[in-house]
Amino acid sequence: MxxxxxxxxxxxxxxxxxxxxxxxxxxxxxxxxxxxxxxxxxxxxxxxxxxxxxxxxxxxxxxxxxxxxxxxxxxxxxxxxxxxxxxxxxxxxxxxxxxxxxxxxxxxxxxxxxxxxxxxxxxxxMASSTTEGQGGGNVRASSAAIEPDGGSVTLERAATVISYGAEADGIVTVARRAADAAASDQVLCVFLKEDYTLERLSGWETLGMRGTCSAGFRLRARARPEQVLAARYQEIHGQTMTPVSHILWSSAWAGIAAGAVERAQAFTRTAARGAGGQAPPGAVHYARAVSSLRQARALIAQAIDLFAEAGEDPSRLSALDVQTTLTMLKVEVSELAVAAVSSALRANGLAGYRQDGAFSVGRALRDILSAPVMIHNDRILANLSTLTLMSPVAASLRD
Missing domain, CATH: 1.10.540.10 (Acyl-CoA dehydrogenase/oxidase, N-terminal domain)
Structure with missing residues (x-):
């Protein structure tokens, strides 16, 4: 098309x-x-x-x-x-x-x-492999290192999670630059299916997001040196990975919330018609669901505009206000999306709680509960609090 x-x-x-x-x-x-x-x-x-x-x-x-x-x-x-x-x-x-x-x-x-x-x-x-071993969601430190091997490079890493790894055509992963490099001295590697093998280490039996098939694997790769990007991972992470992932994840979560709100709207309208036009008791929760979704969408739109305005200027993307806004997007939208779906459930009452029926929001609730714990919000907030500790508090509304 x-x-x-x-x-x-x-x-x-x-x-x-x-x-x-x-x-x-x-x-x-x-x-x-x-x-x-x-x-x-x-x-x-x-x-x-x-x-x-x-x-x-x-x-x-x-x-x-x-x-x-x-x-x-x-x-x-x-x-x-x-x-x-x-x-x-x-x-x-x-x-x-x-x-x-x-x-x-x-x-x-x-x-x-x-x-x-x-x-x-x-x-x-292309799949993503950033979590590793006991480090979990700490994407700014790597244990496994790129090793030279003749005219090739090799990598072996125990990946706690590689979402849809078994079904992907390639894997983009982070690693230490070399065996003697610091854990924070990282590079991004791009491997295609012919470059690696996967040994399954753990399964994926979860409340929601079950189709992402985010099992754990031991990744063993052998590739050409040019498959390791020349750019420093710290730059890639700050200028692209964080803003793009937070915008796209948030958009997916807002979509889940929108689906639940739509079901709450349908239930509320049906219940009102059955009561001669009188709003059902749960209508107040539908209003809250709509409000939470609108706030989430507004934050995403703001982040998209900010990222577009920053463009290719690394100094702008590295500015504290931009970094804070783009980093906090994940935290704020994940919580607003959970609030929206939870309110939709309360608006629909038992019809929303049931697993069957046109007004069920059970699957949406199970899926959206992954949002705050996918790279845990607490970890993000702890990192951000350290970053902003020495920054002055705004003296006016427009500062």
Whole structure:
């Protein structure tokens, strides 16, 4: 499904086309979401739909065979998918975050540009491996190191989680630069399926997000040295990984919340009609759900605009106010999304609590409860409090 015009698509036309294709993929994701959750299986049908609509390569520049999607475009796709299937939305968000890291920090490197072309042409699905051993969600320190081996490099790491690792076409992972490097001296590596093996270490039996299949694996990779990005991971993390992941994760979570709020709206309307137009007792909770969702969407829009304005200027992206806003986005939206779904449950009462029926929000609640603990909010807040401790408190509303 492409735009048939005799001229290059404008940003508005391109965005509209991507959203139409996202809606088509979301419809397929919705059809299989219940089975994906019940069976804790990879959402194969939804991912194939993303491939068919060429959305896995959406973040690749047009010159390299992709769709040239903006961060806002990707966020809208994640939101649409979140309303349909939480696991599919989160897989899309994690994949596009890794693609963004390659695009923004691998430009000009022949091997990286080659893999970008492959992602665009073959619609490769890239998994993320940042958690490791006892470090858990501490993505700023690595135990495993890149080791030289003749004309190649090797890496062996015990990954606590590699979401959809067994189903991916490649893995983007972080590691220490060398065996004698500090844990914080990290690099980002891009491995394709032919470069590595996975040995399963743990399973994935969870309340929600069951289709992300985020099992633990021992990753053993052997690759070319140029598959280790030249950019320092600290720069990649601050300039791309944190802002893009937080925007896309938040968009997926807001989508989950929107799906629950929509069910609460339908229940409230049905109950009001049955009571001769009188609002049911739970209507106040529906209003709270709507408010929480609106706040979440506003924060995401603000972050998208801020990230776009900062552009490619590292100094702007490194500014404390920008870093604080983009970092806190994950914390604030994850909590607002939980609040929205919880309010939707209370609005629907027993009909929302039931696992069956058109007004059930049980799956949405189980899925959204992952948001505050996925890279735990407490860890983020602790890191941010240290960063901002010496910063002066604003003296006025406009400072």
């Amino acid at each position: 492409t735009i048939q015009h005799g001229h290059a698509a404008s940003p508005l036309e391109a965005g509209s086309d991507l959203r139409a294709r996202a809606a088509a993929a979301a419809a397929i994701a919705a059809d299989h979401a219940e089975a994906v959750d019940r069976e804790a299986r990879f959402p194969a049908e939804a991912v194939e739909a993303l491939r068919a609509e060429r959305l896995l390569g959406a973040g690749i520049p047009i010159a390299l065979g992709g769709e040239g999607a903006t961060t806002e475009d990707l966020a809208e796709i994640a939101y649409a998918l979140g309303r349909a299937c939480a696991s599919t939305a989160m897989i899309f968000a994690m994949h596009q975050t890794k693609v963004a890291c390659i695009v923004r920090h691998g430009a000009g490197e022949p091997w990286c540009e080659g893999v970008m072309r492959r992602i665009g042409a073959e619609q490769l699905l």
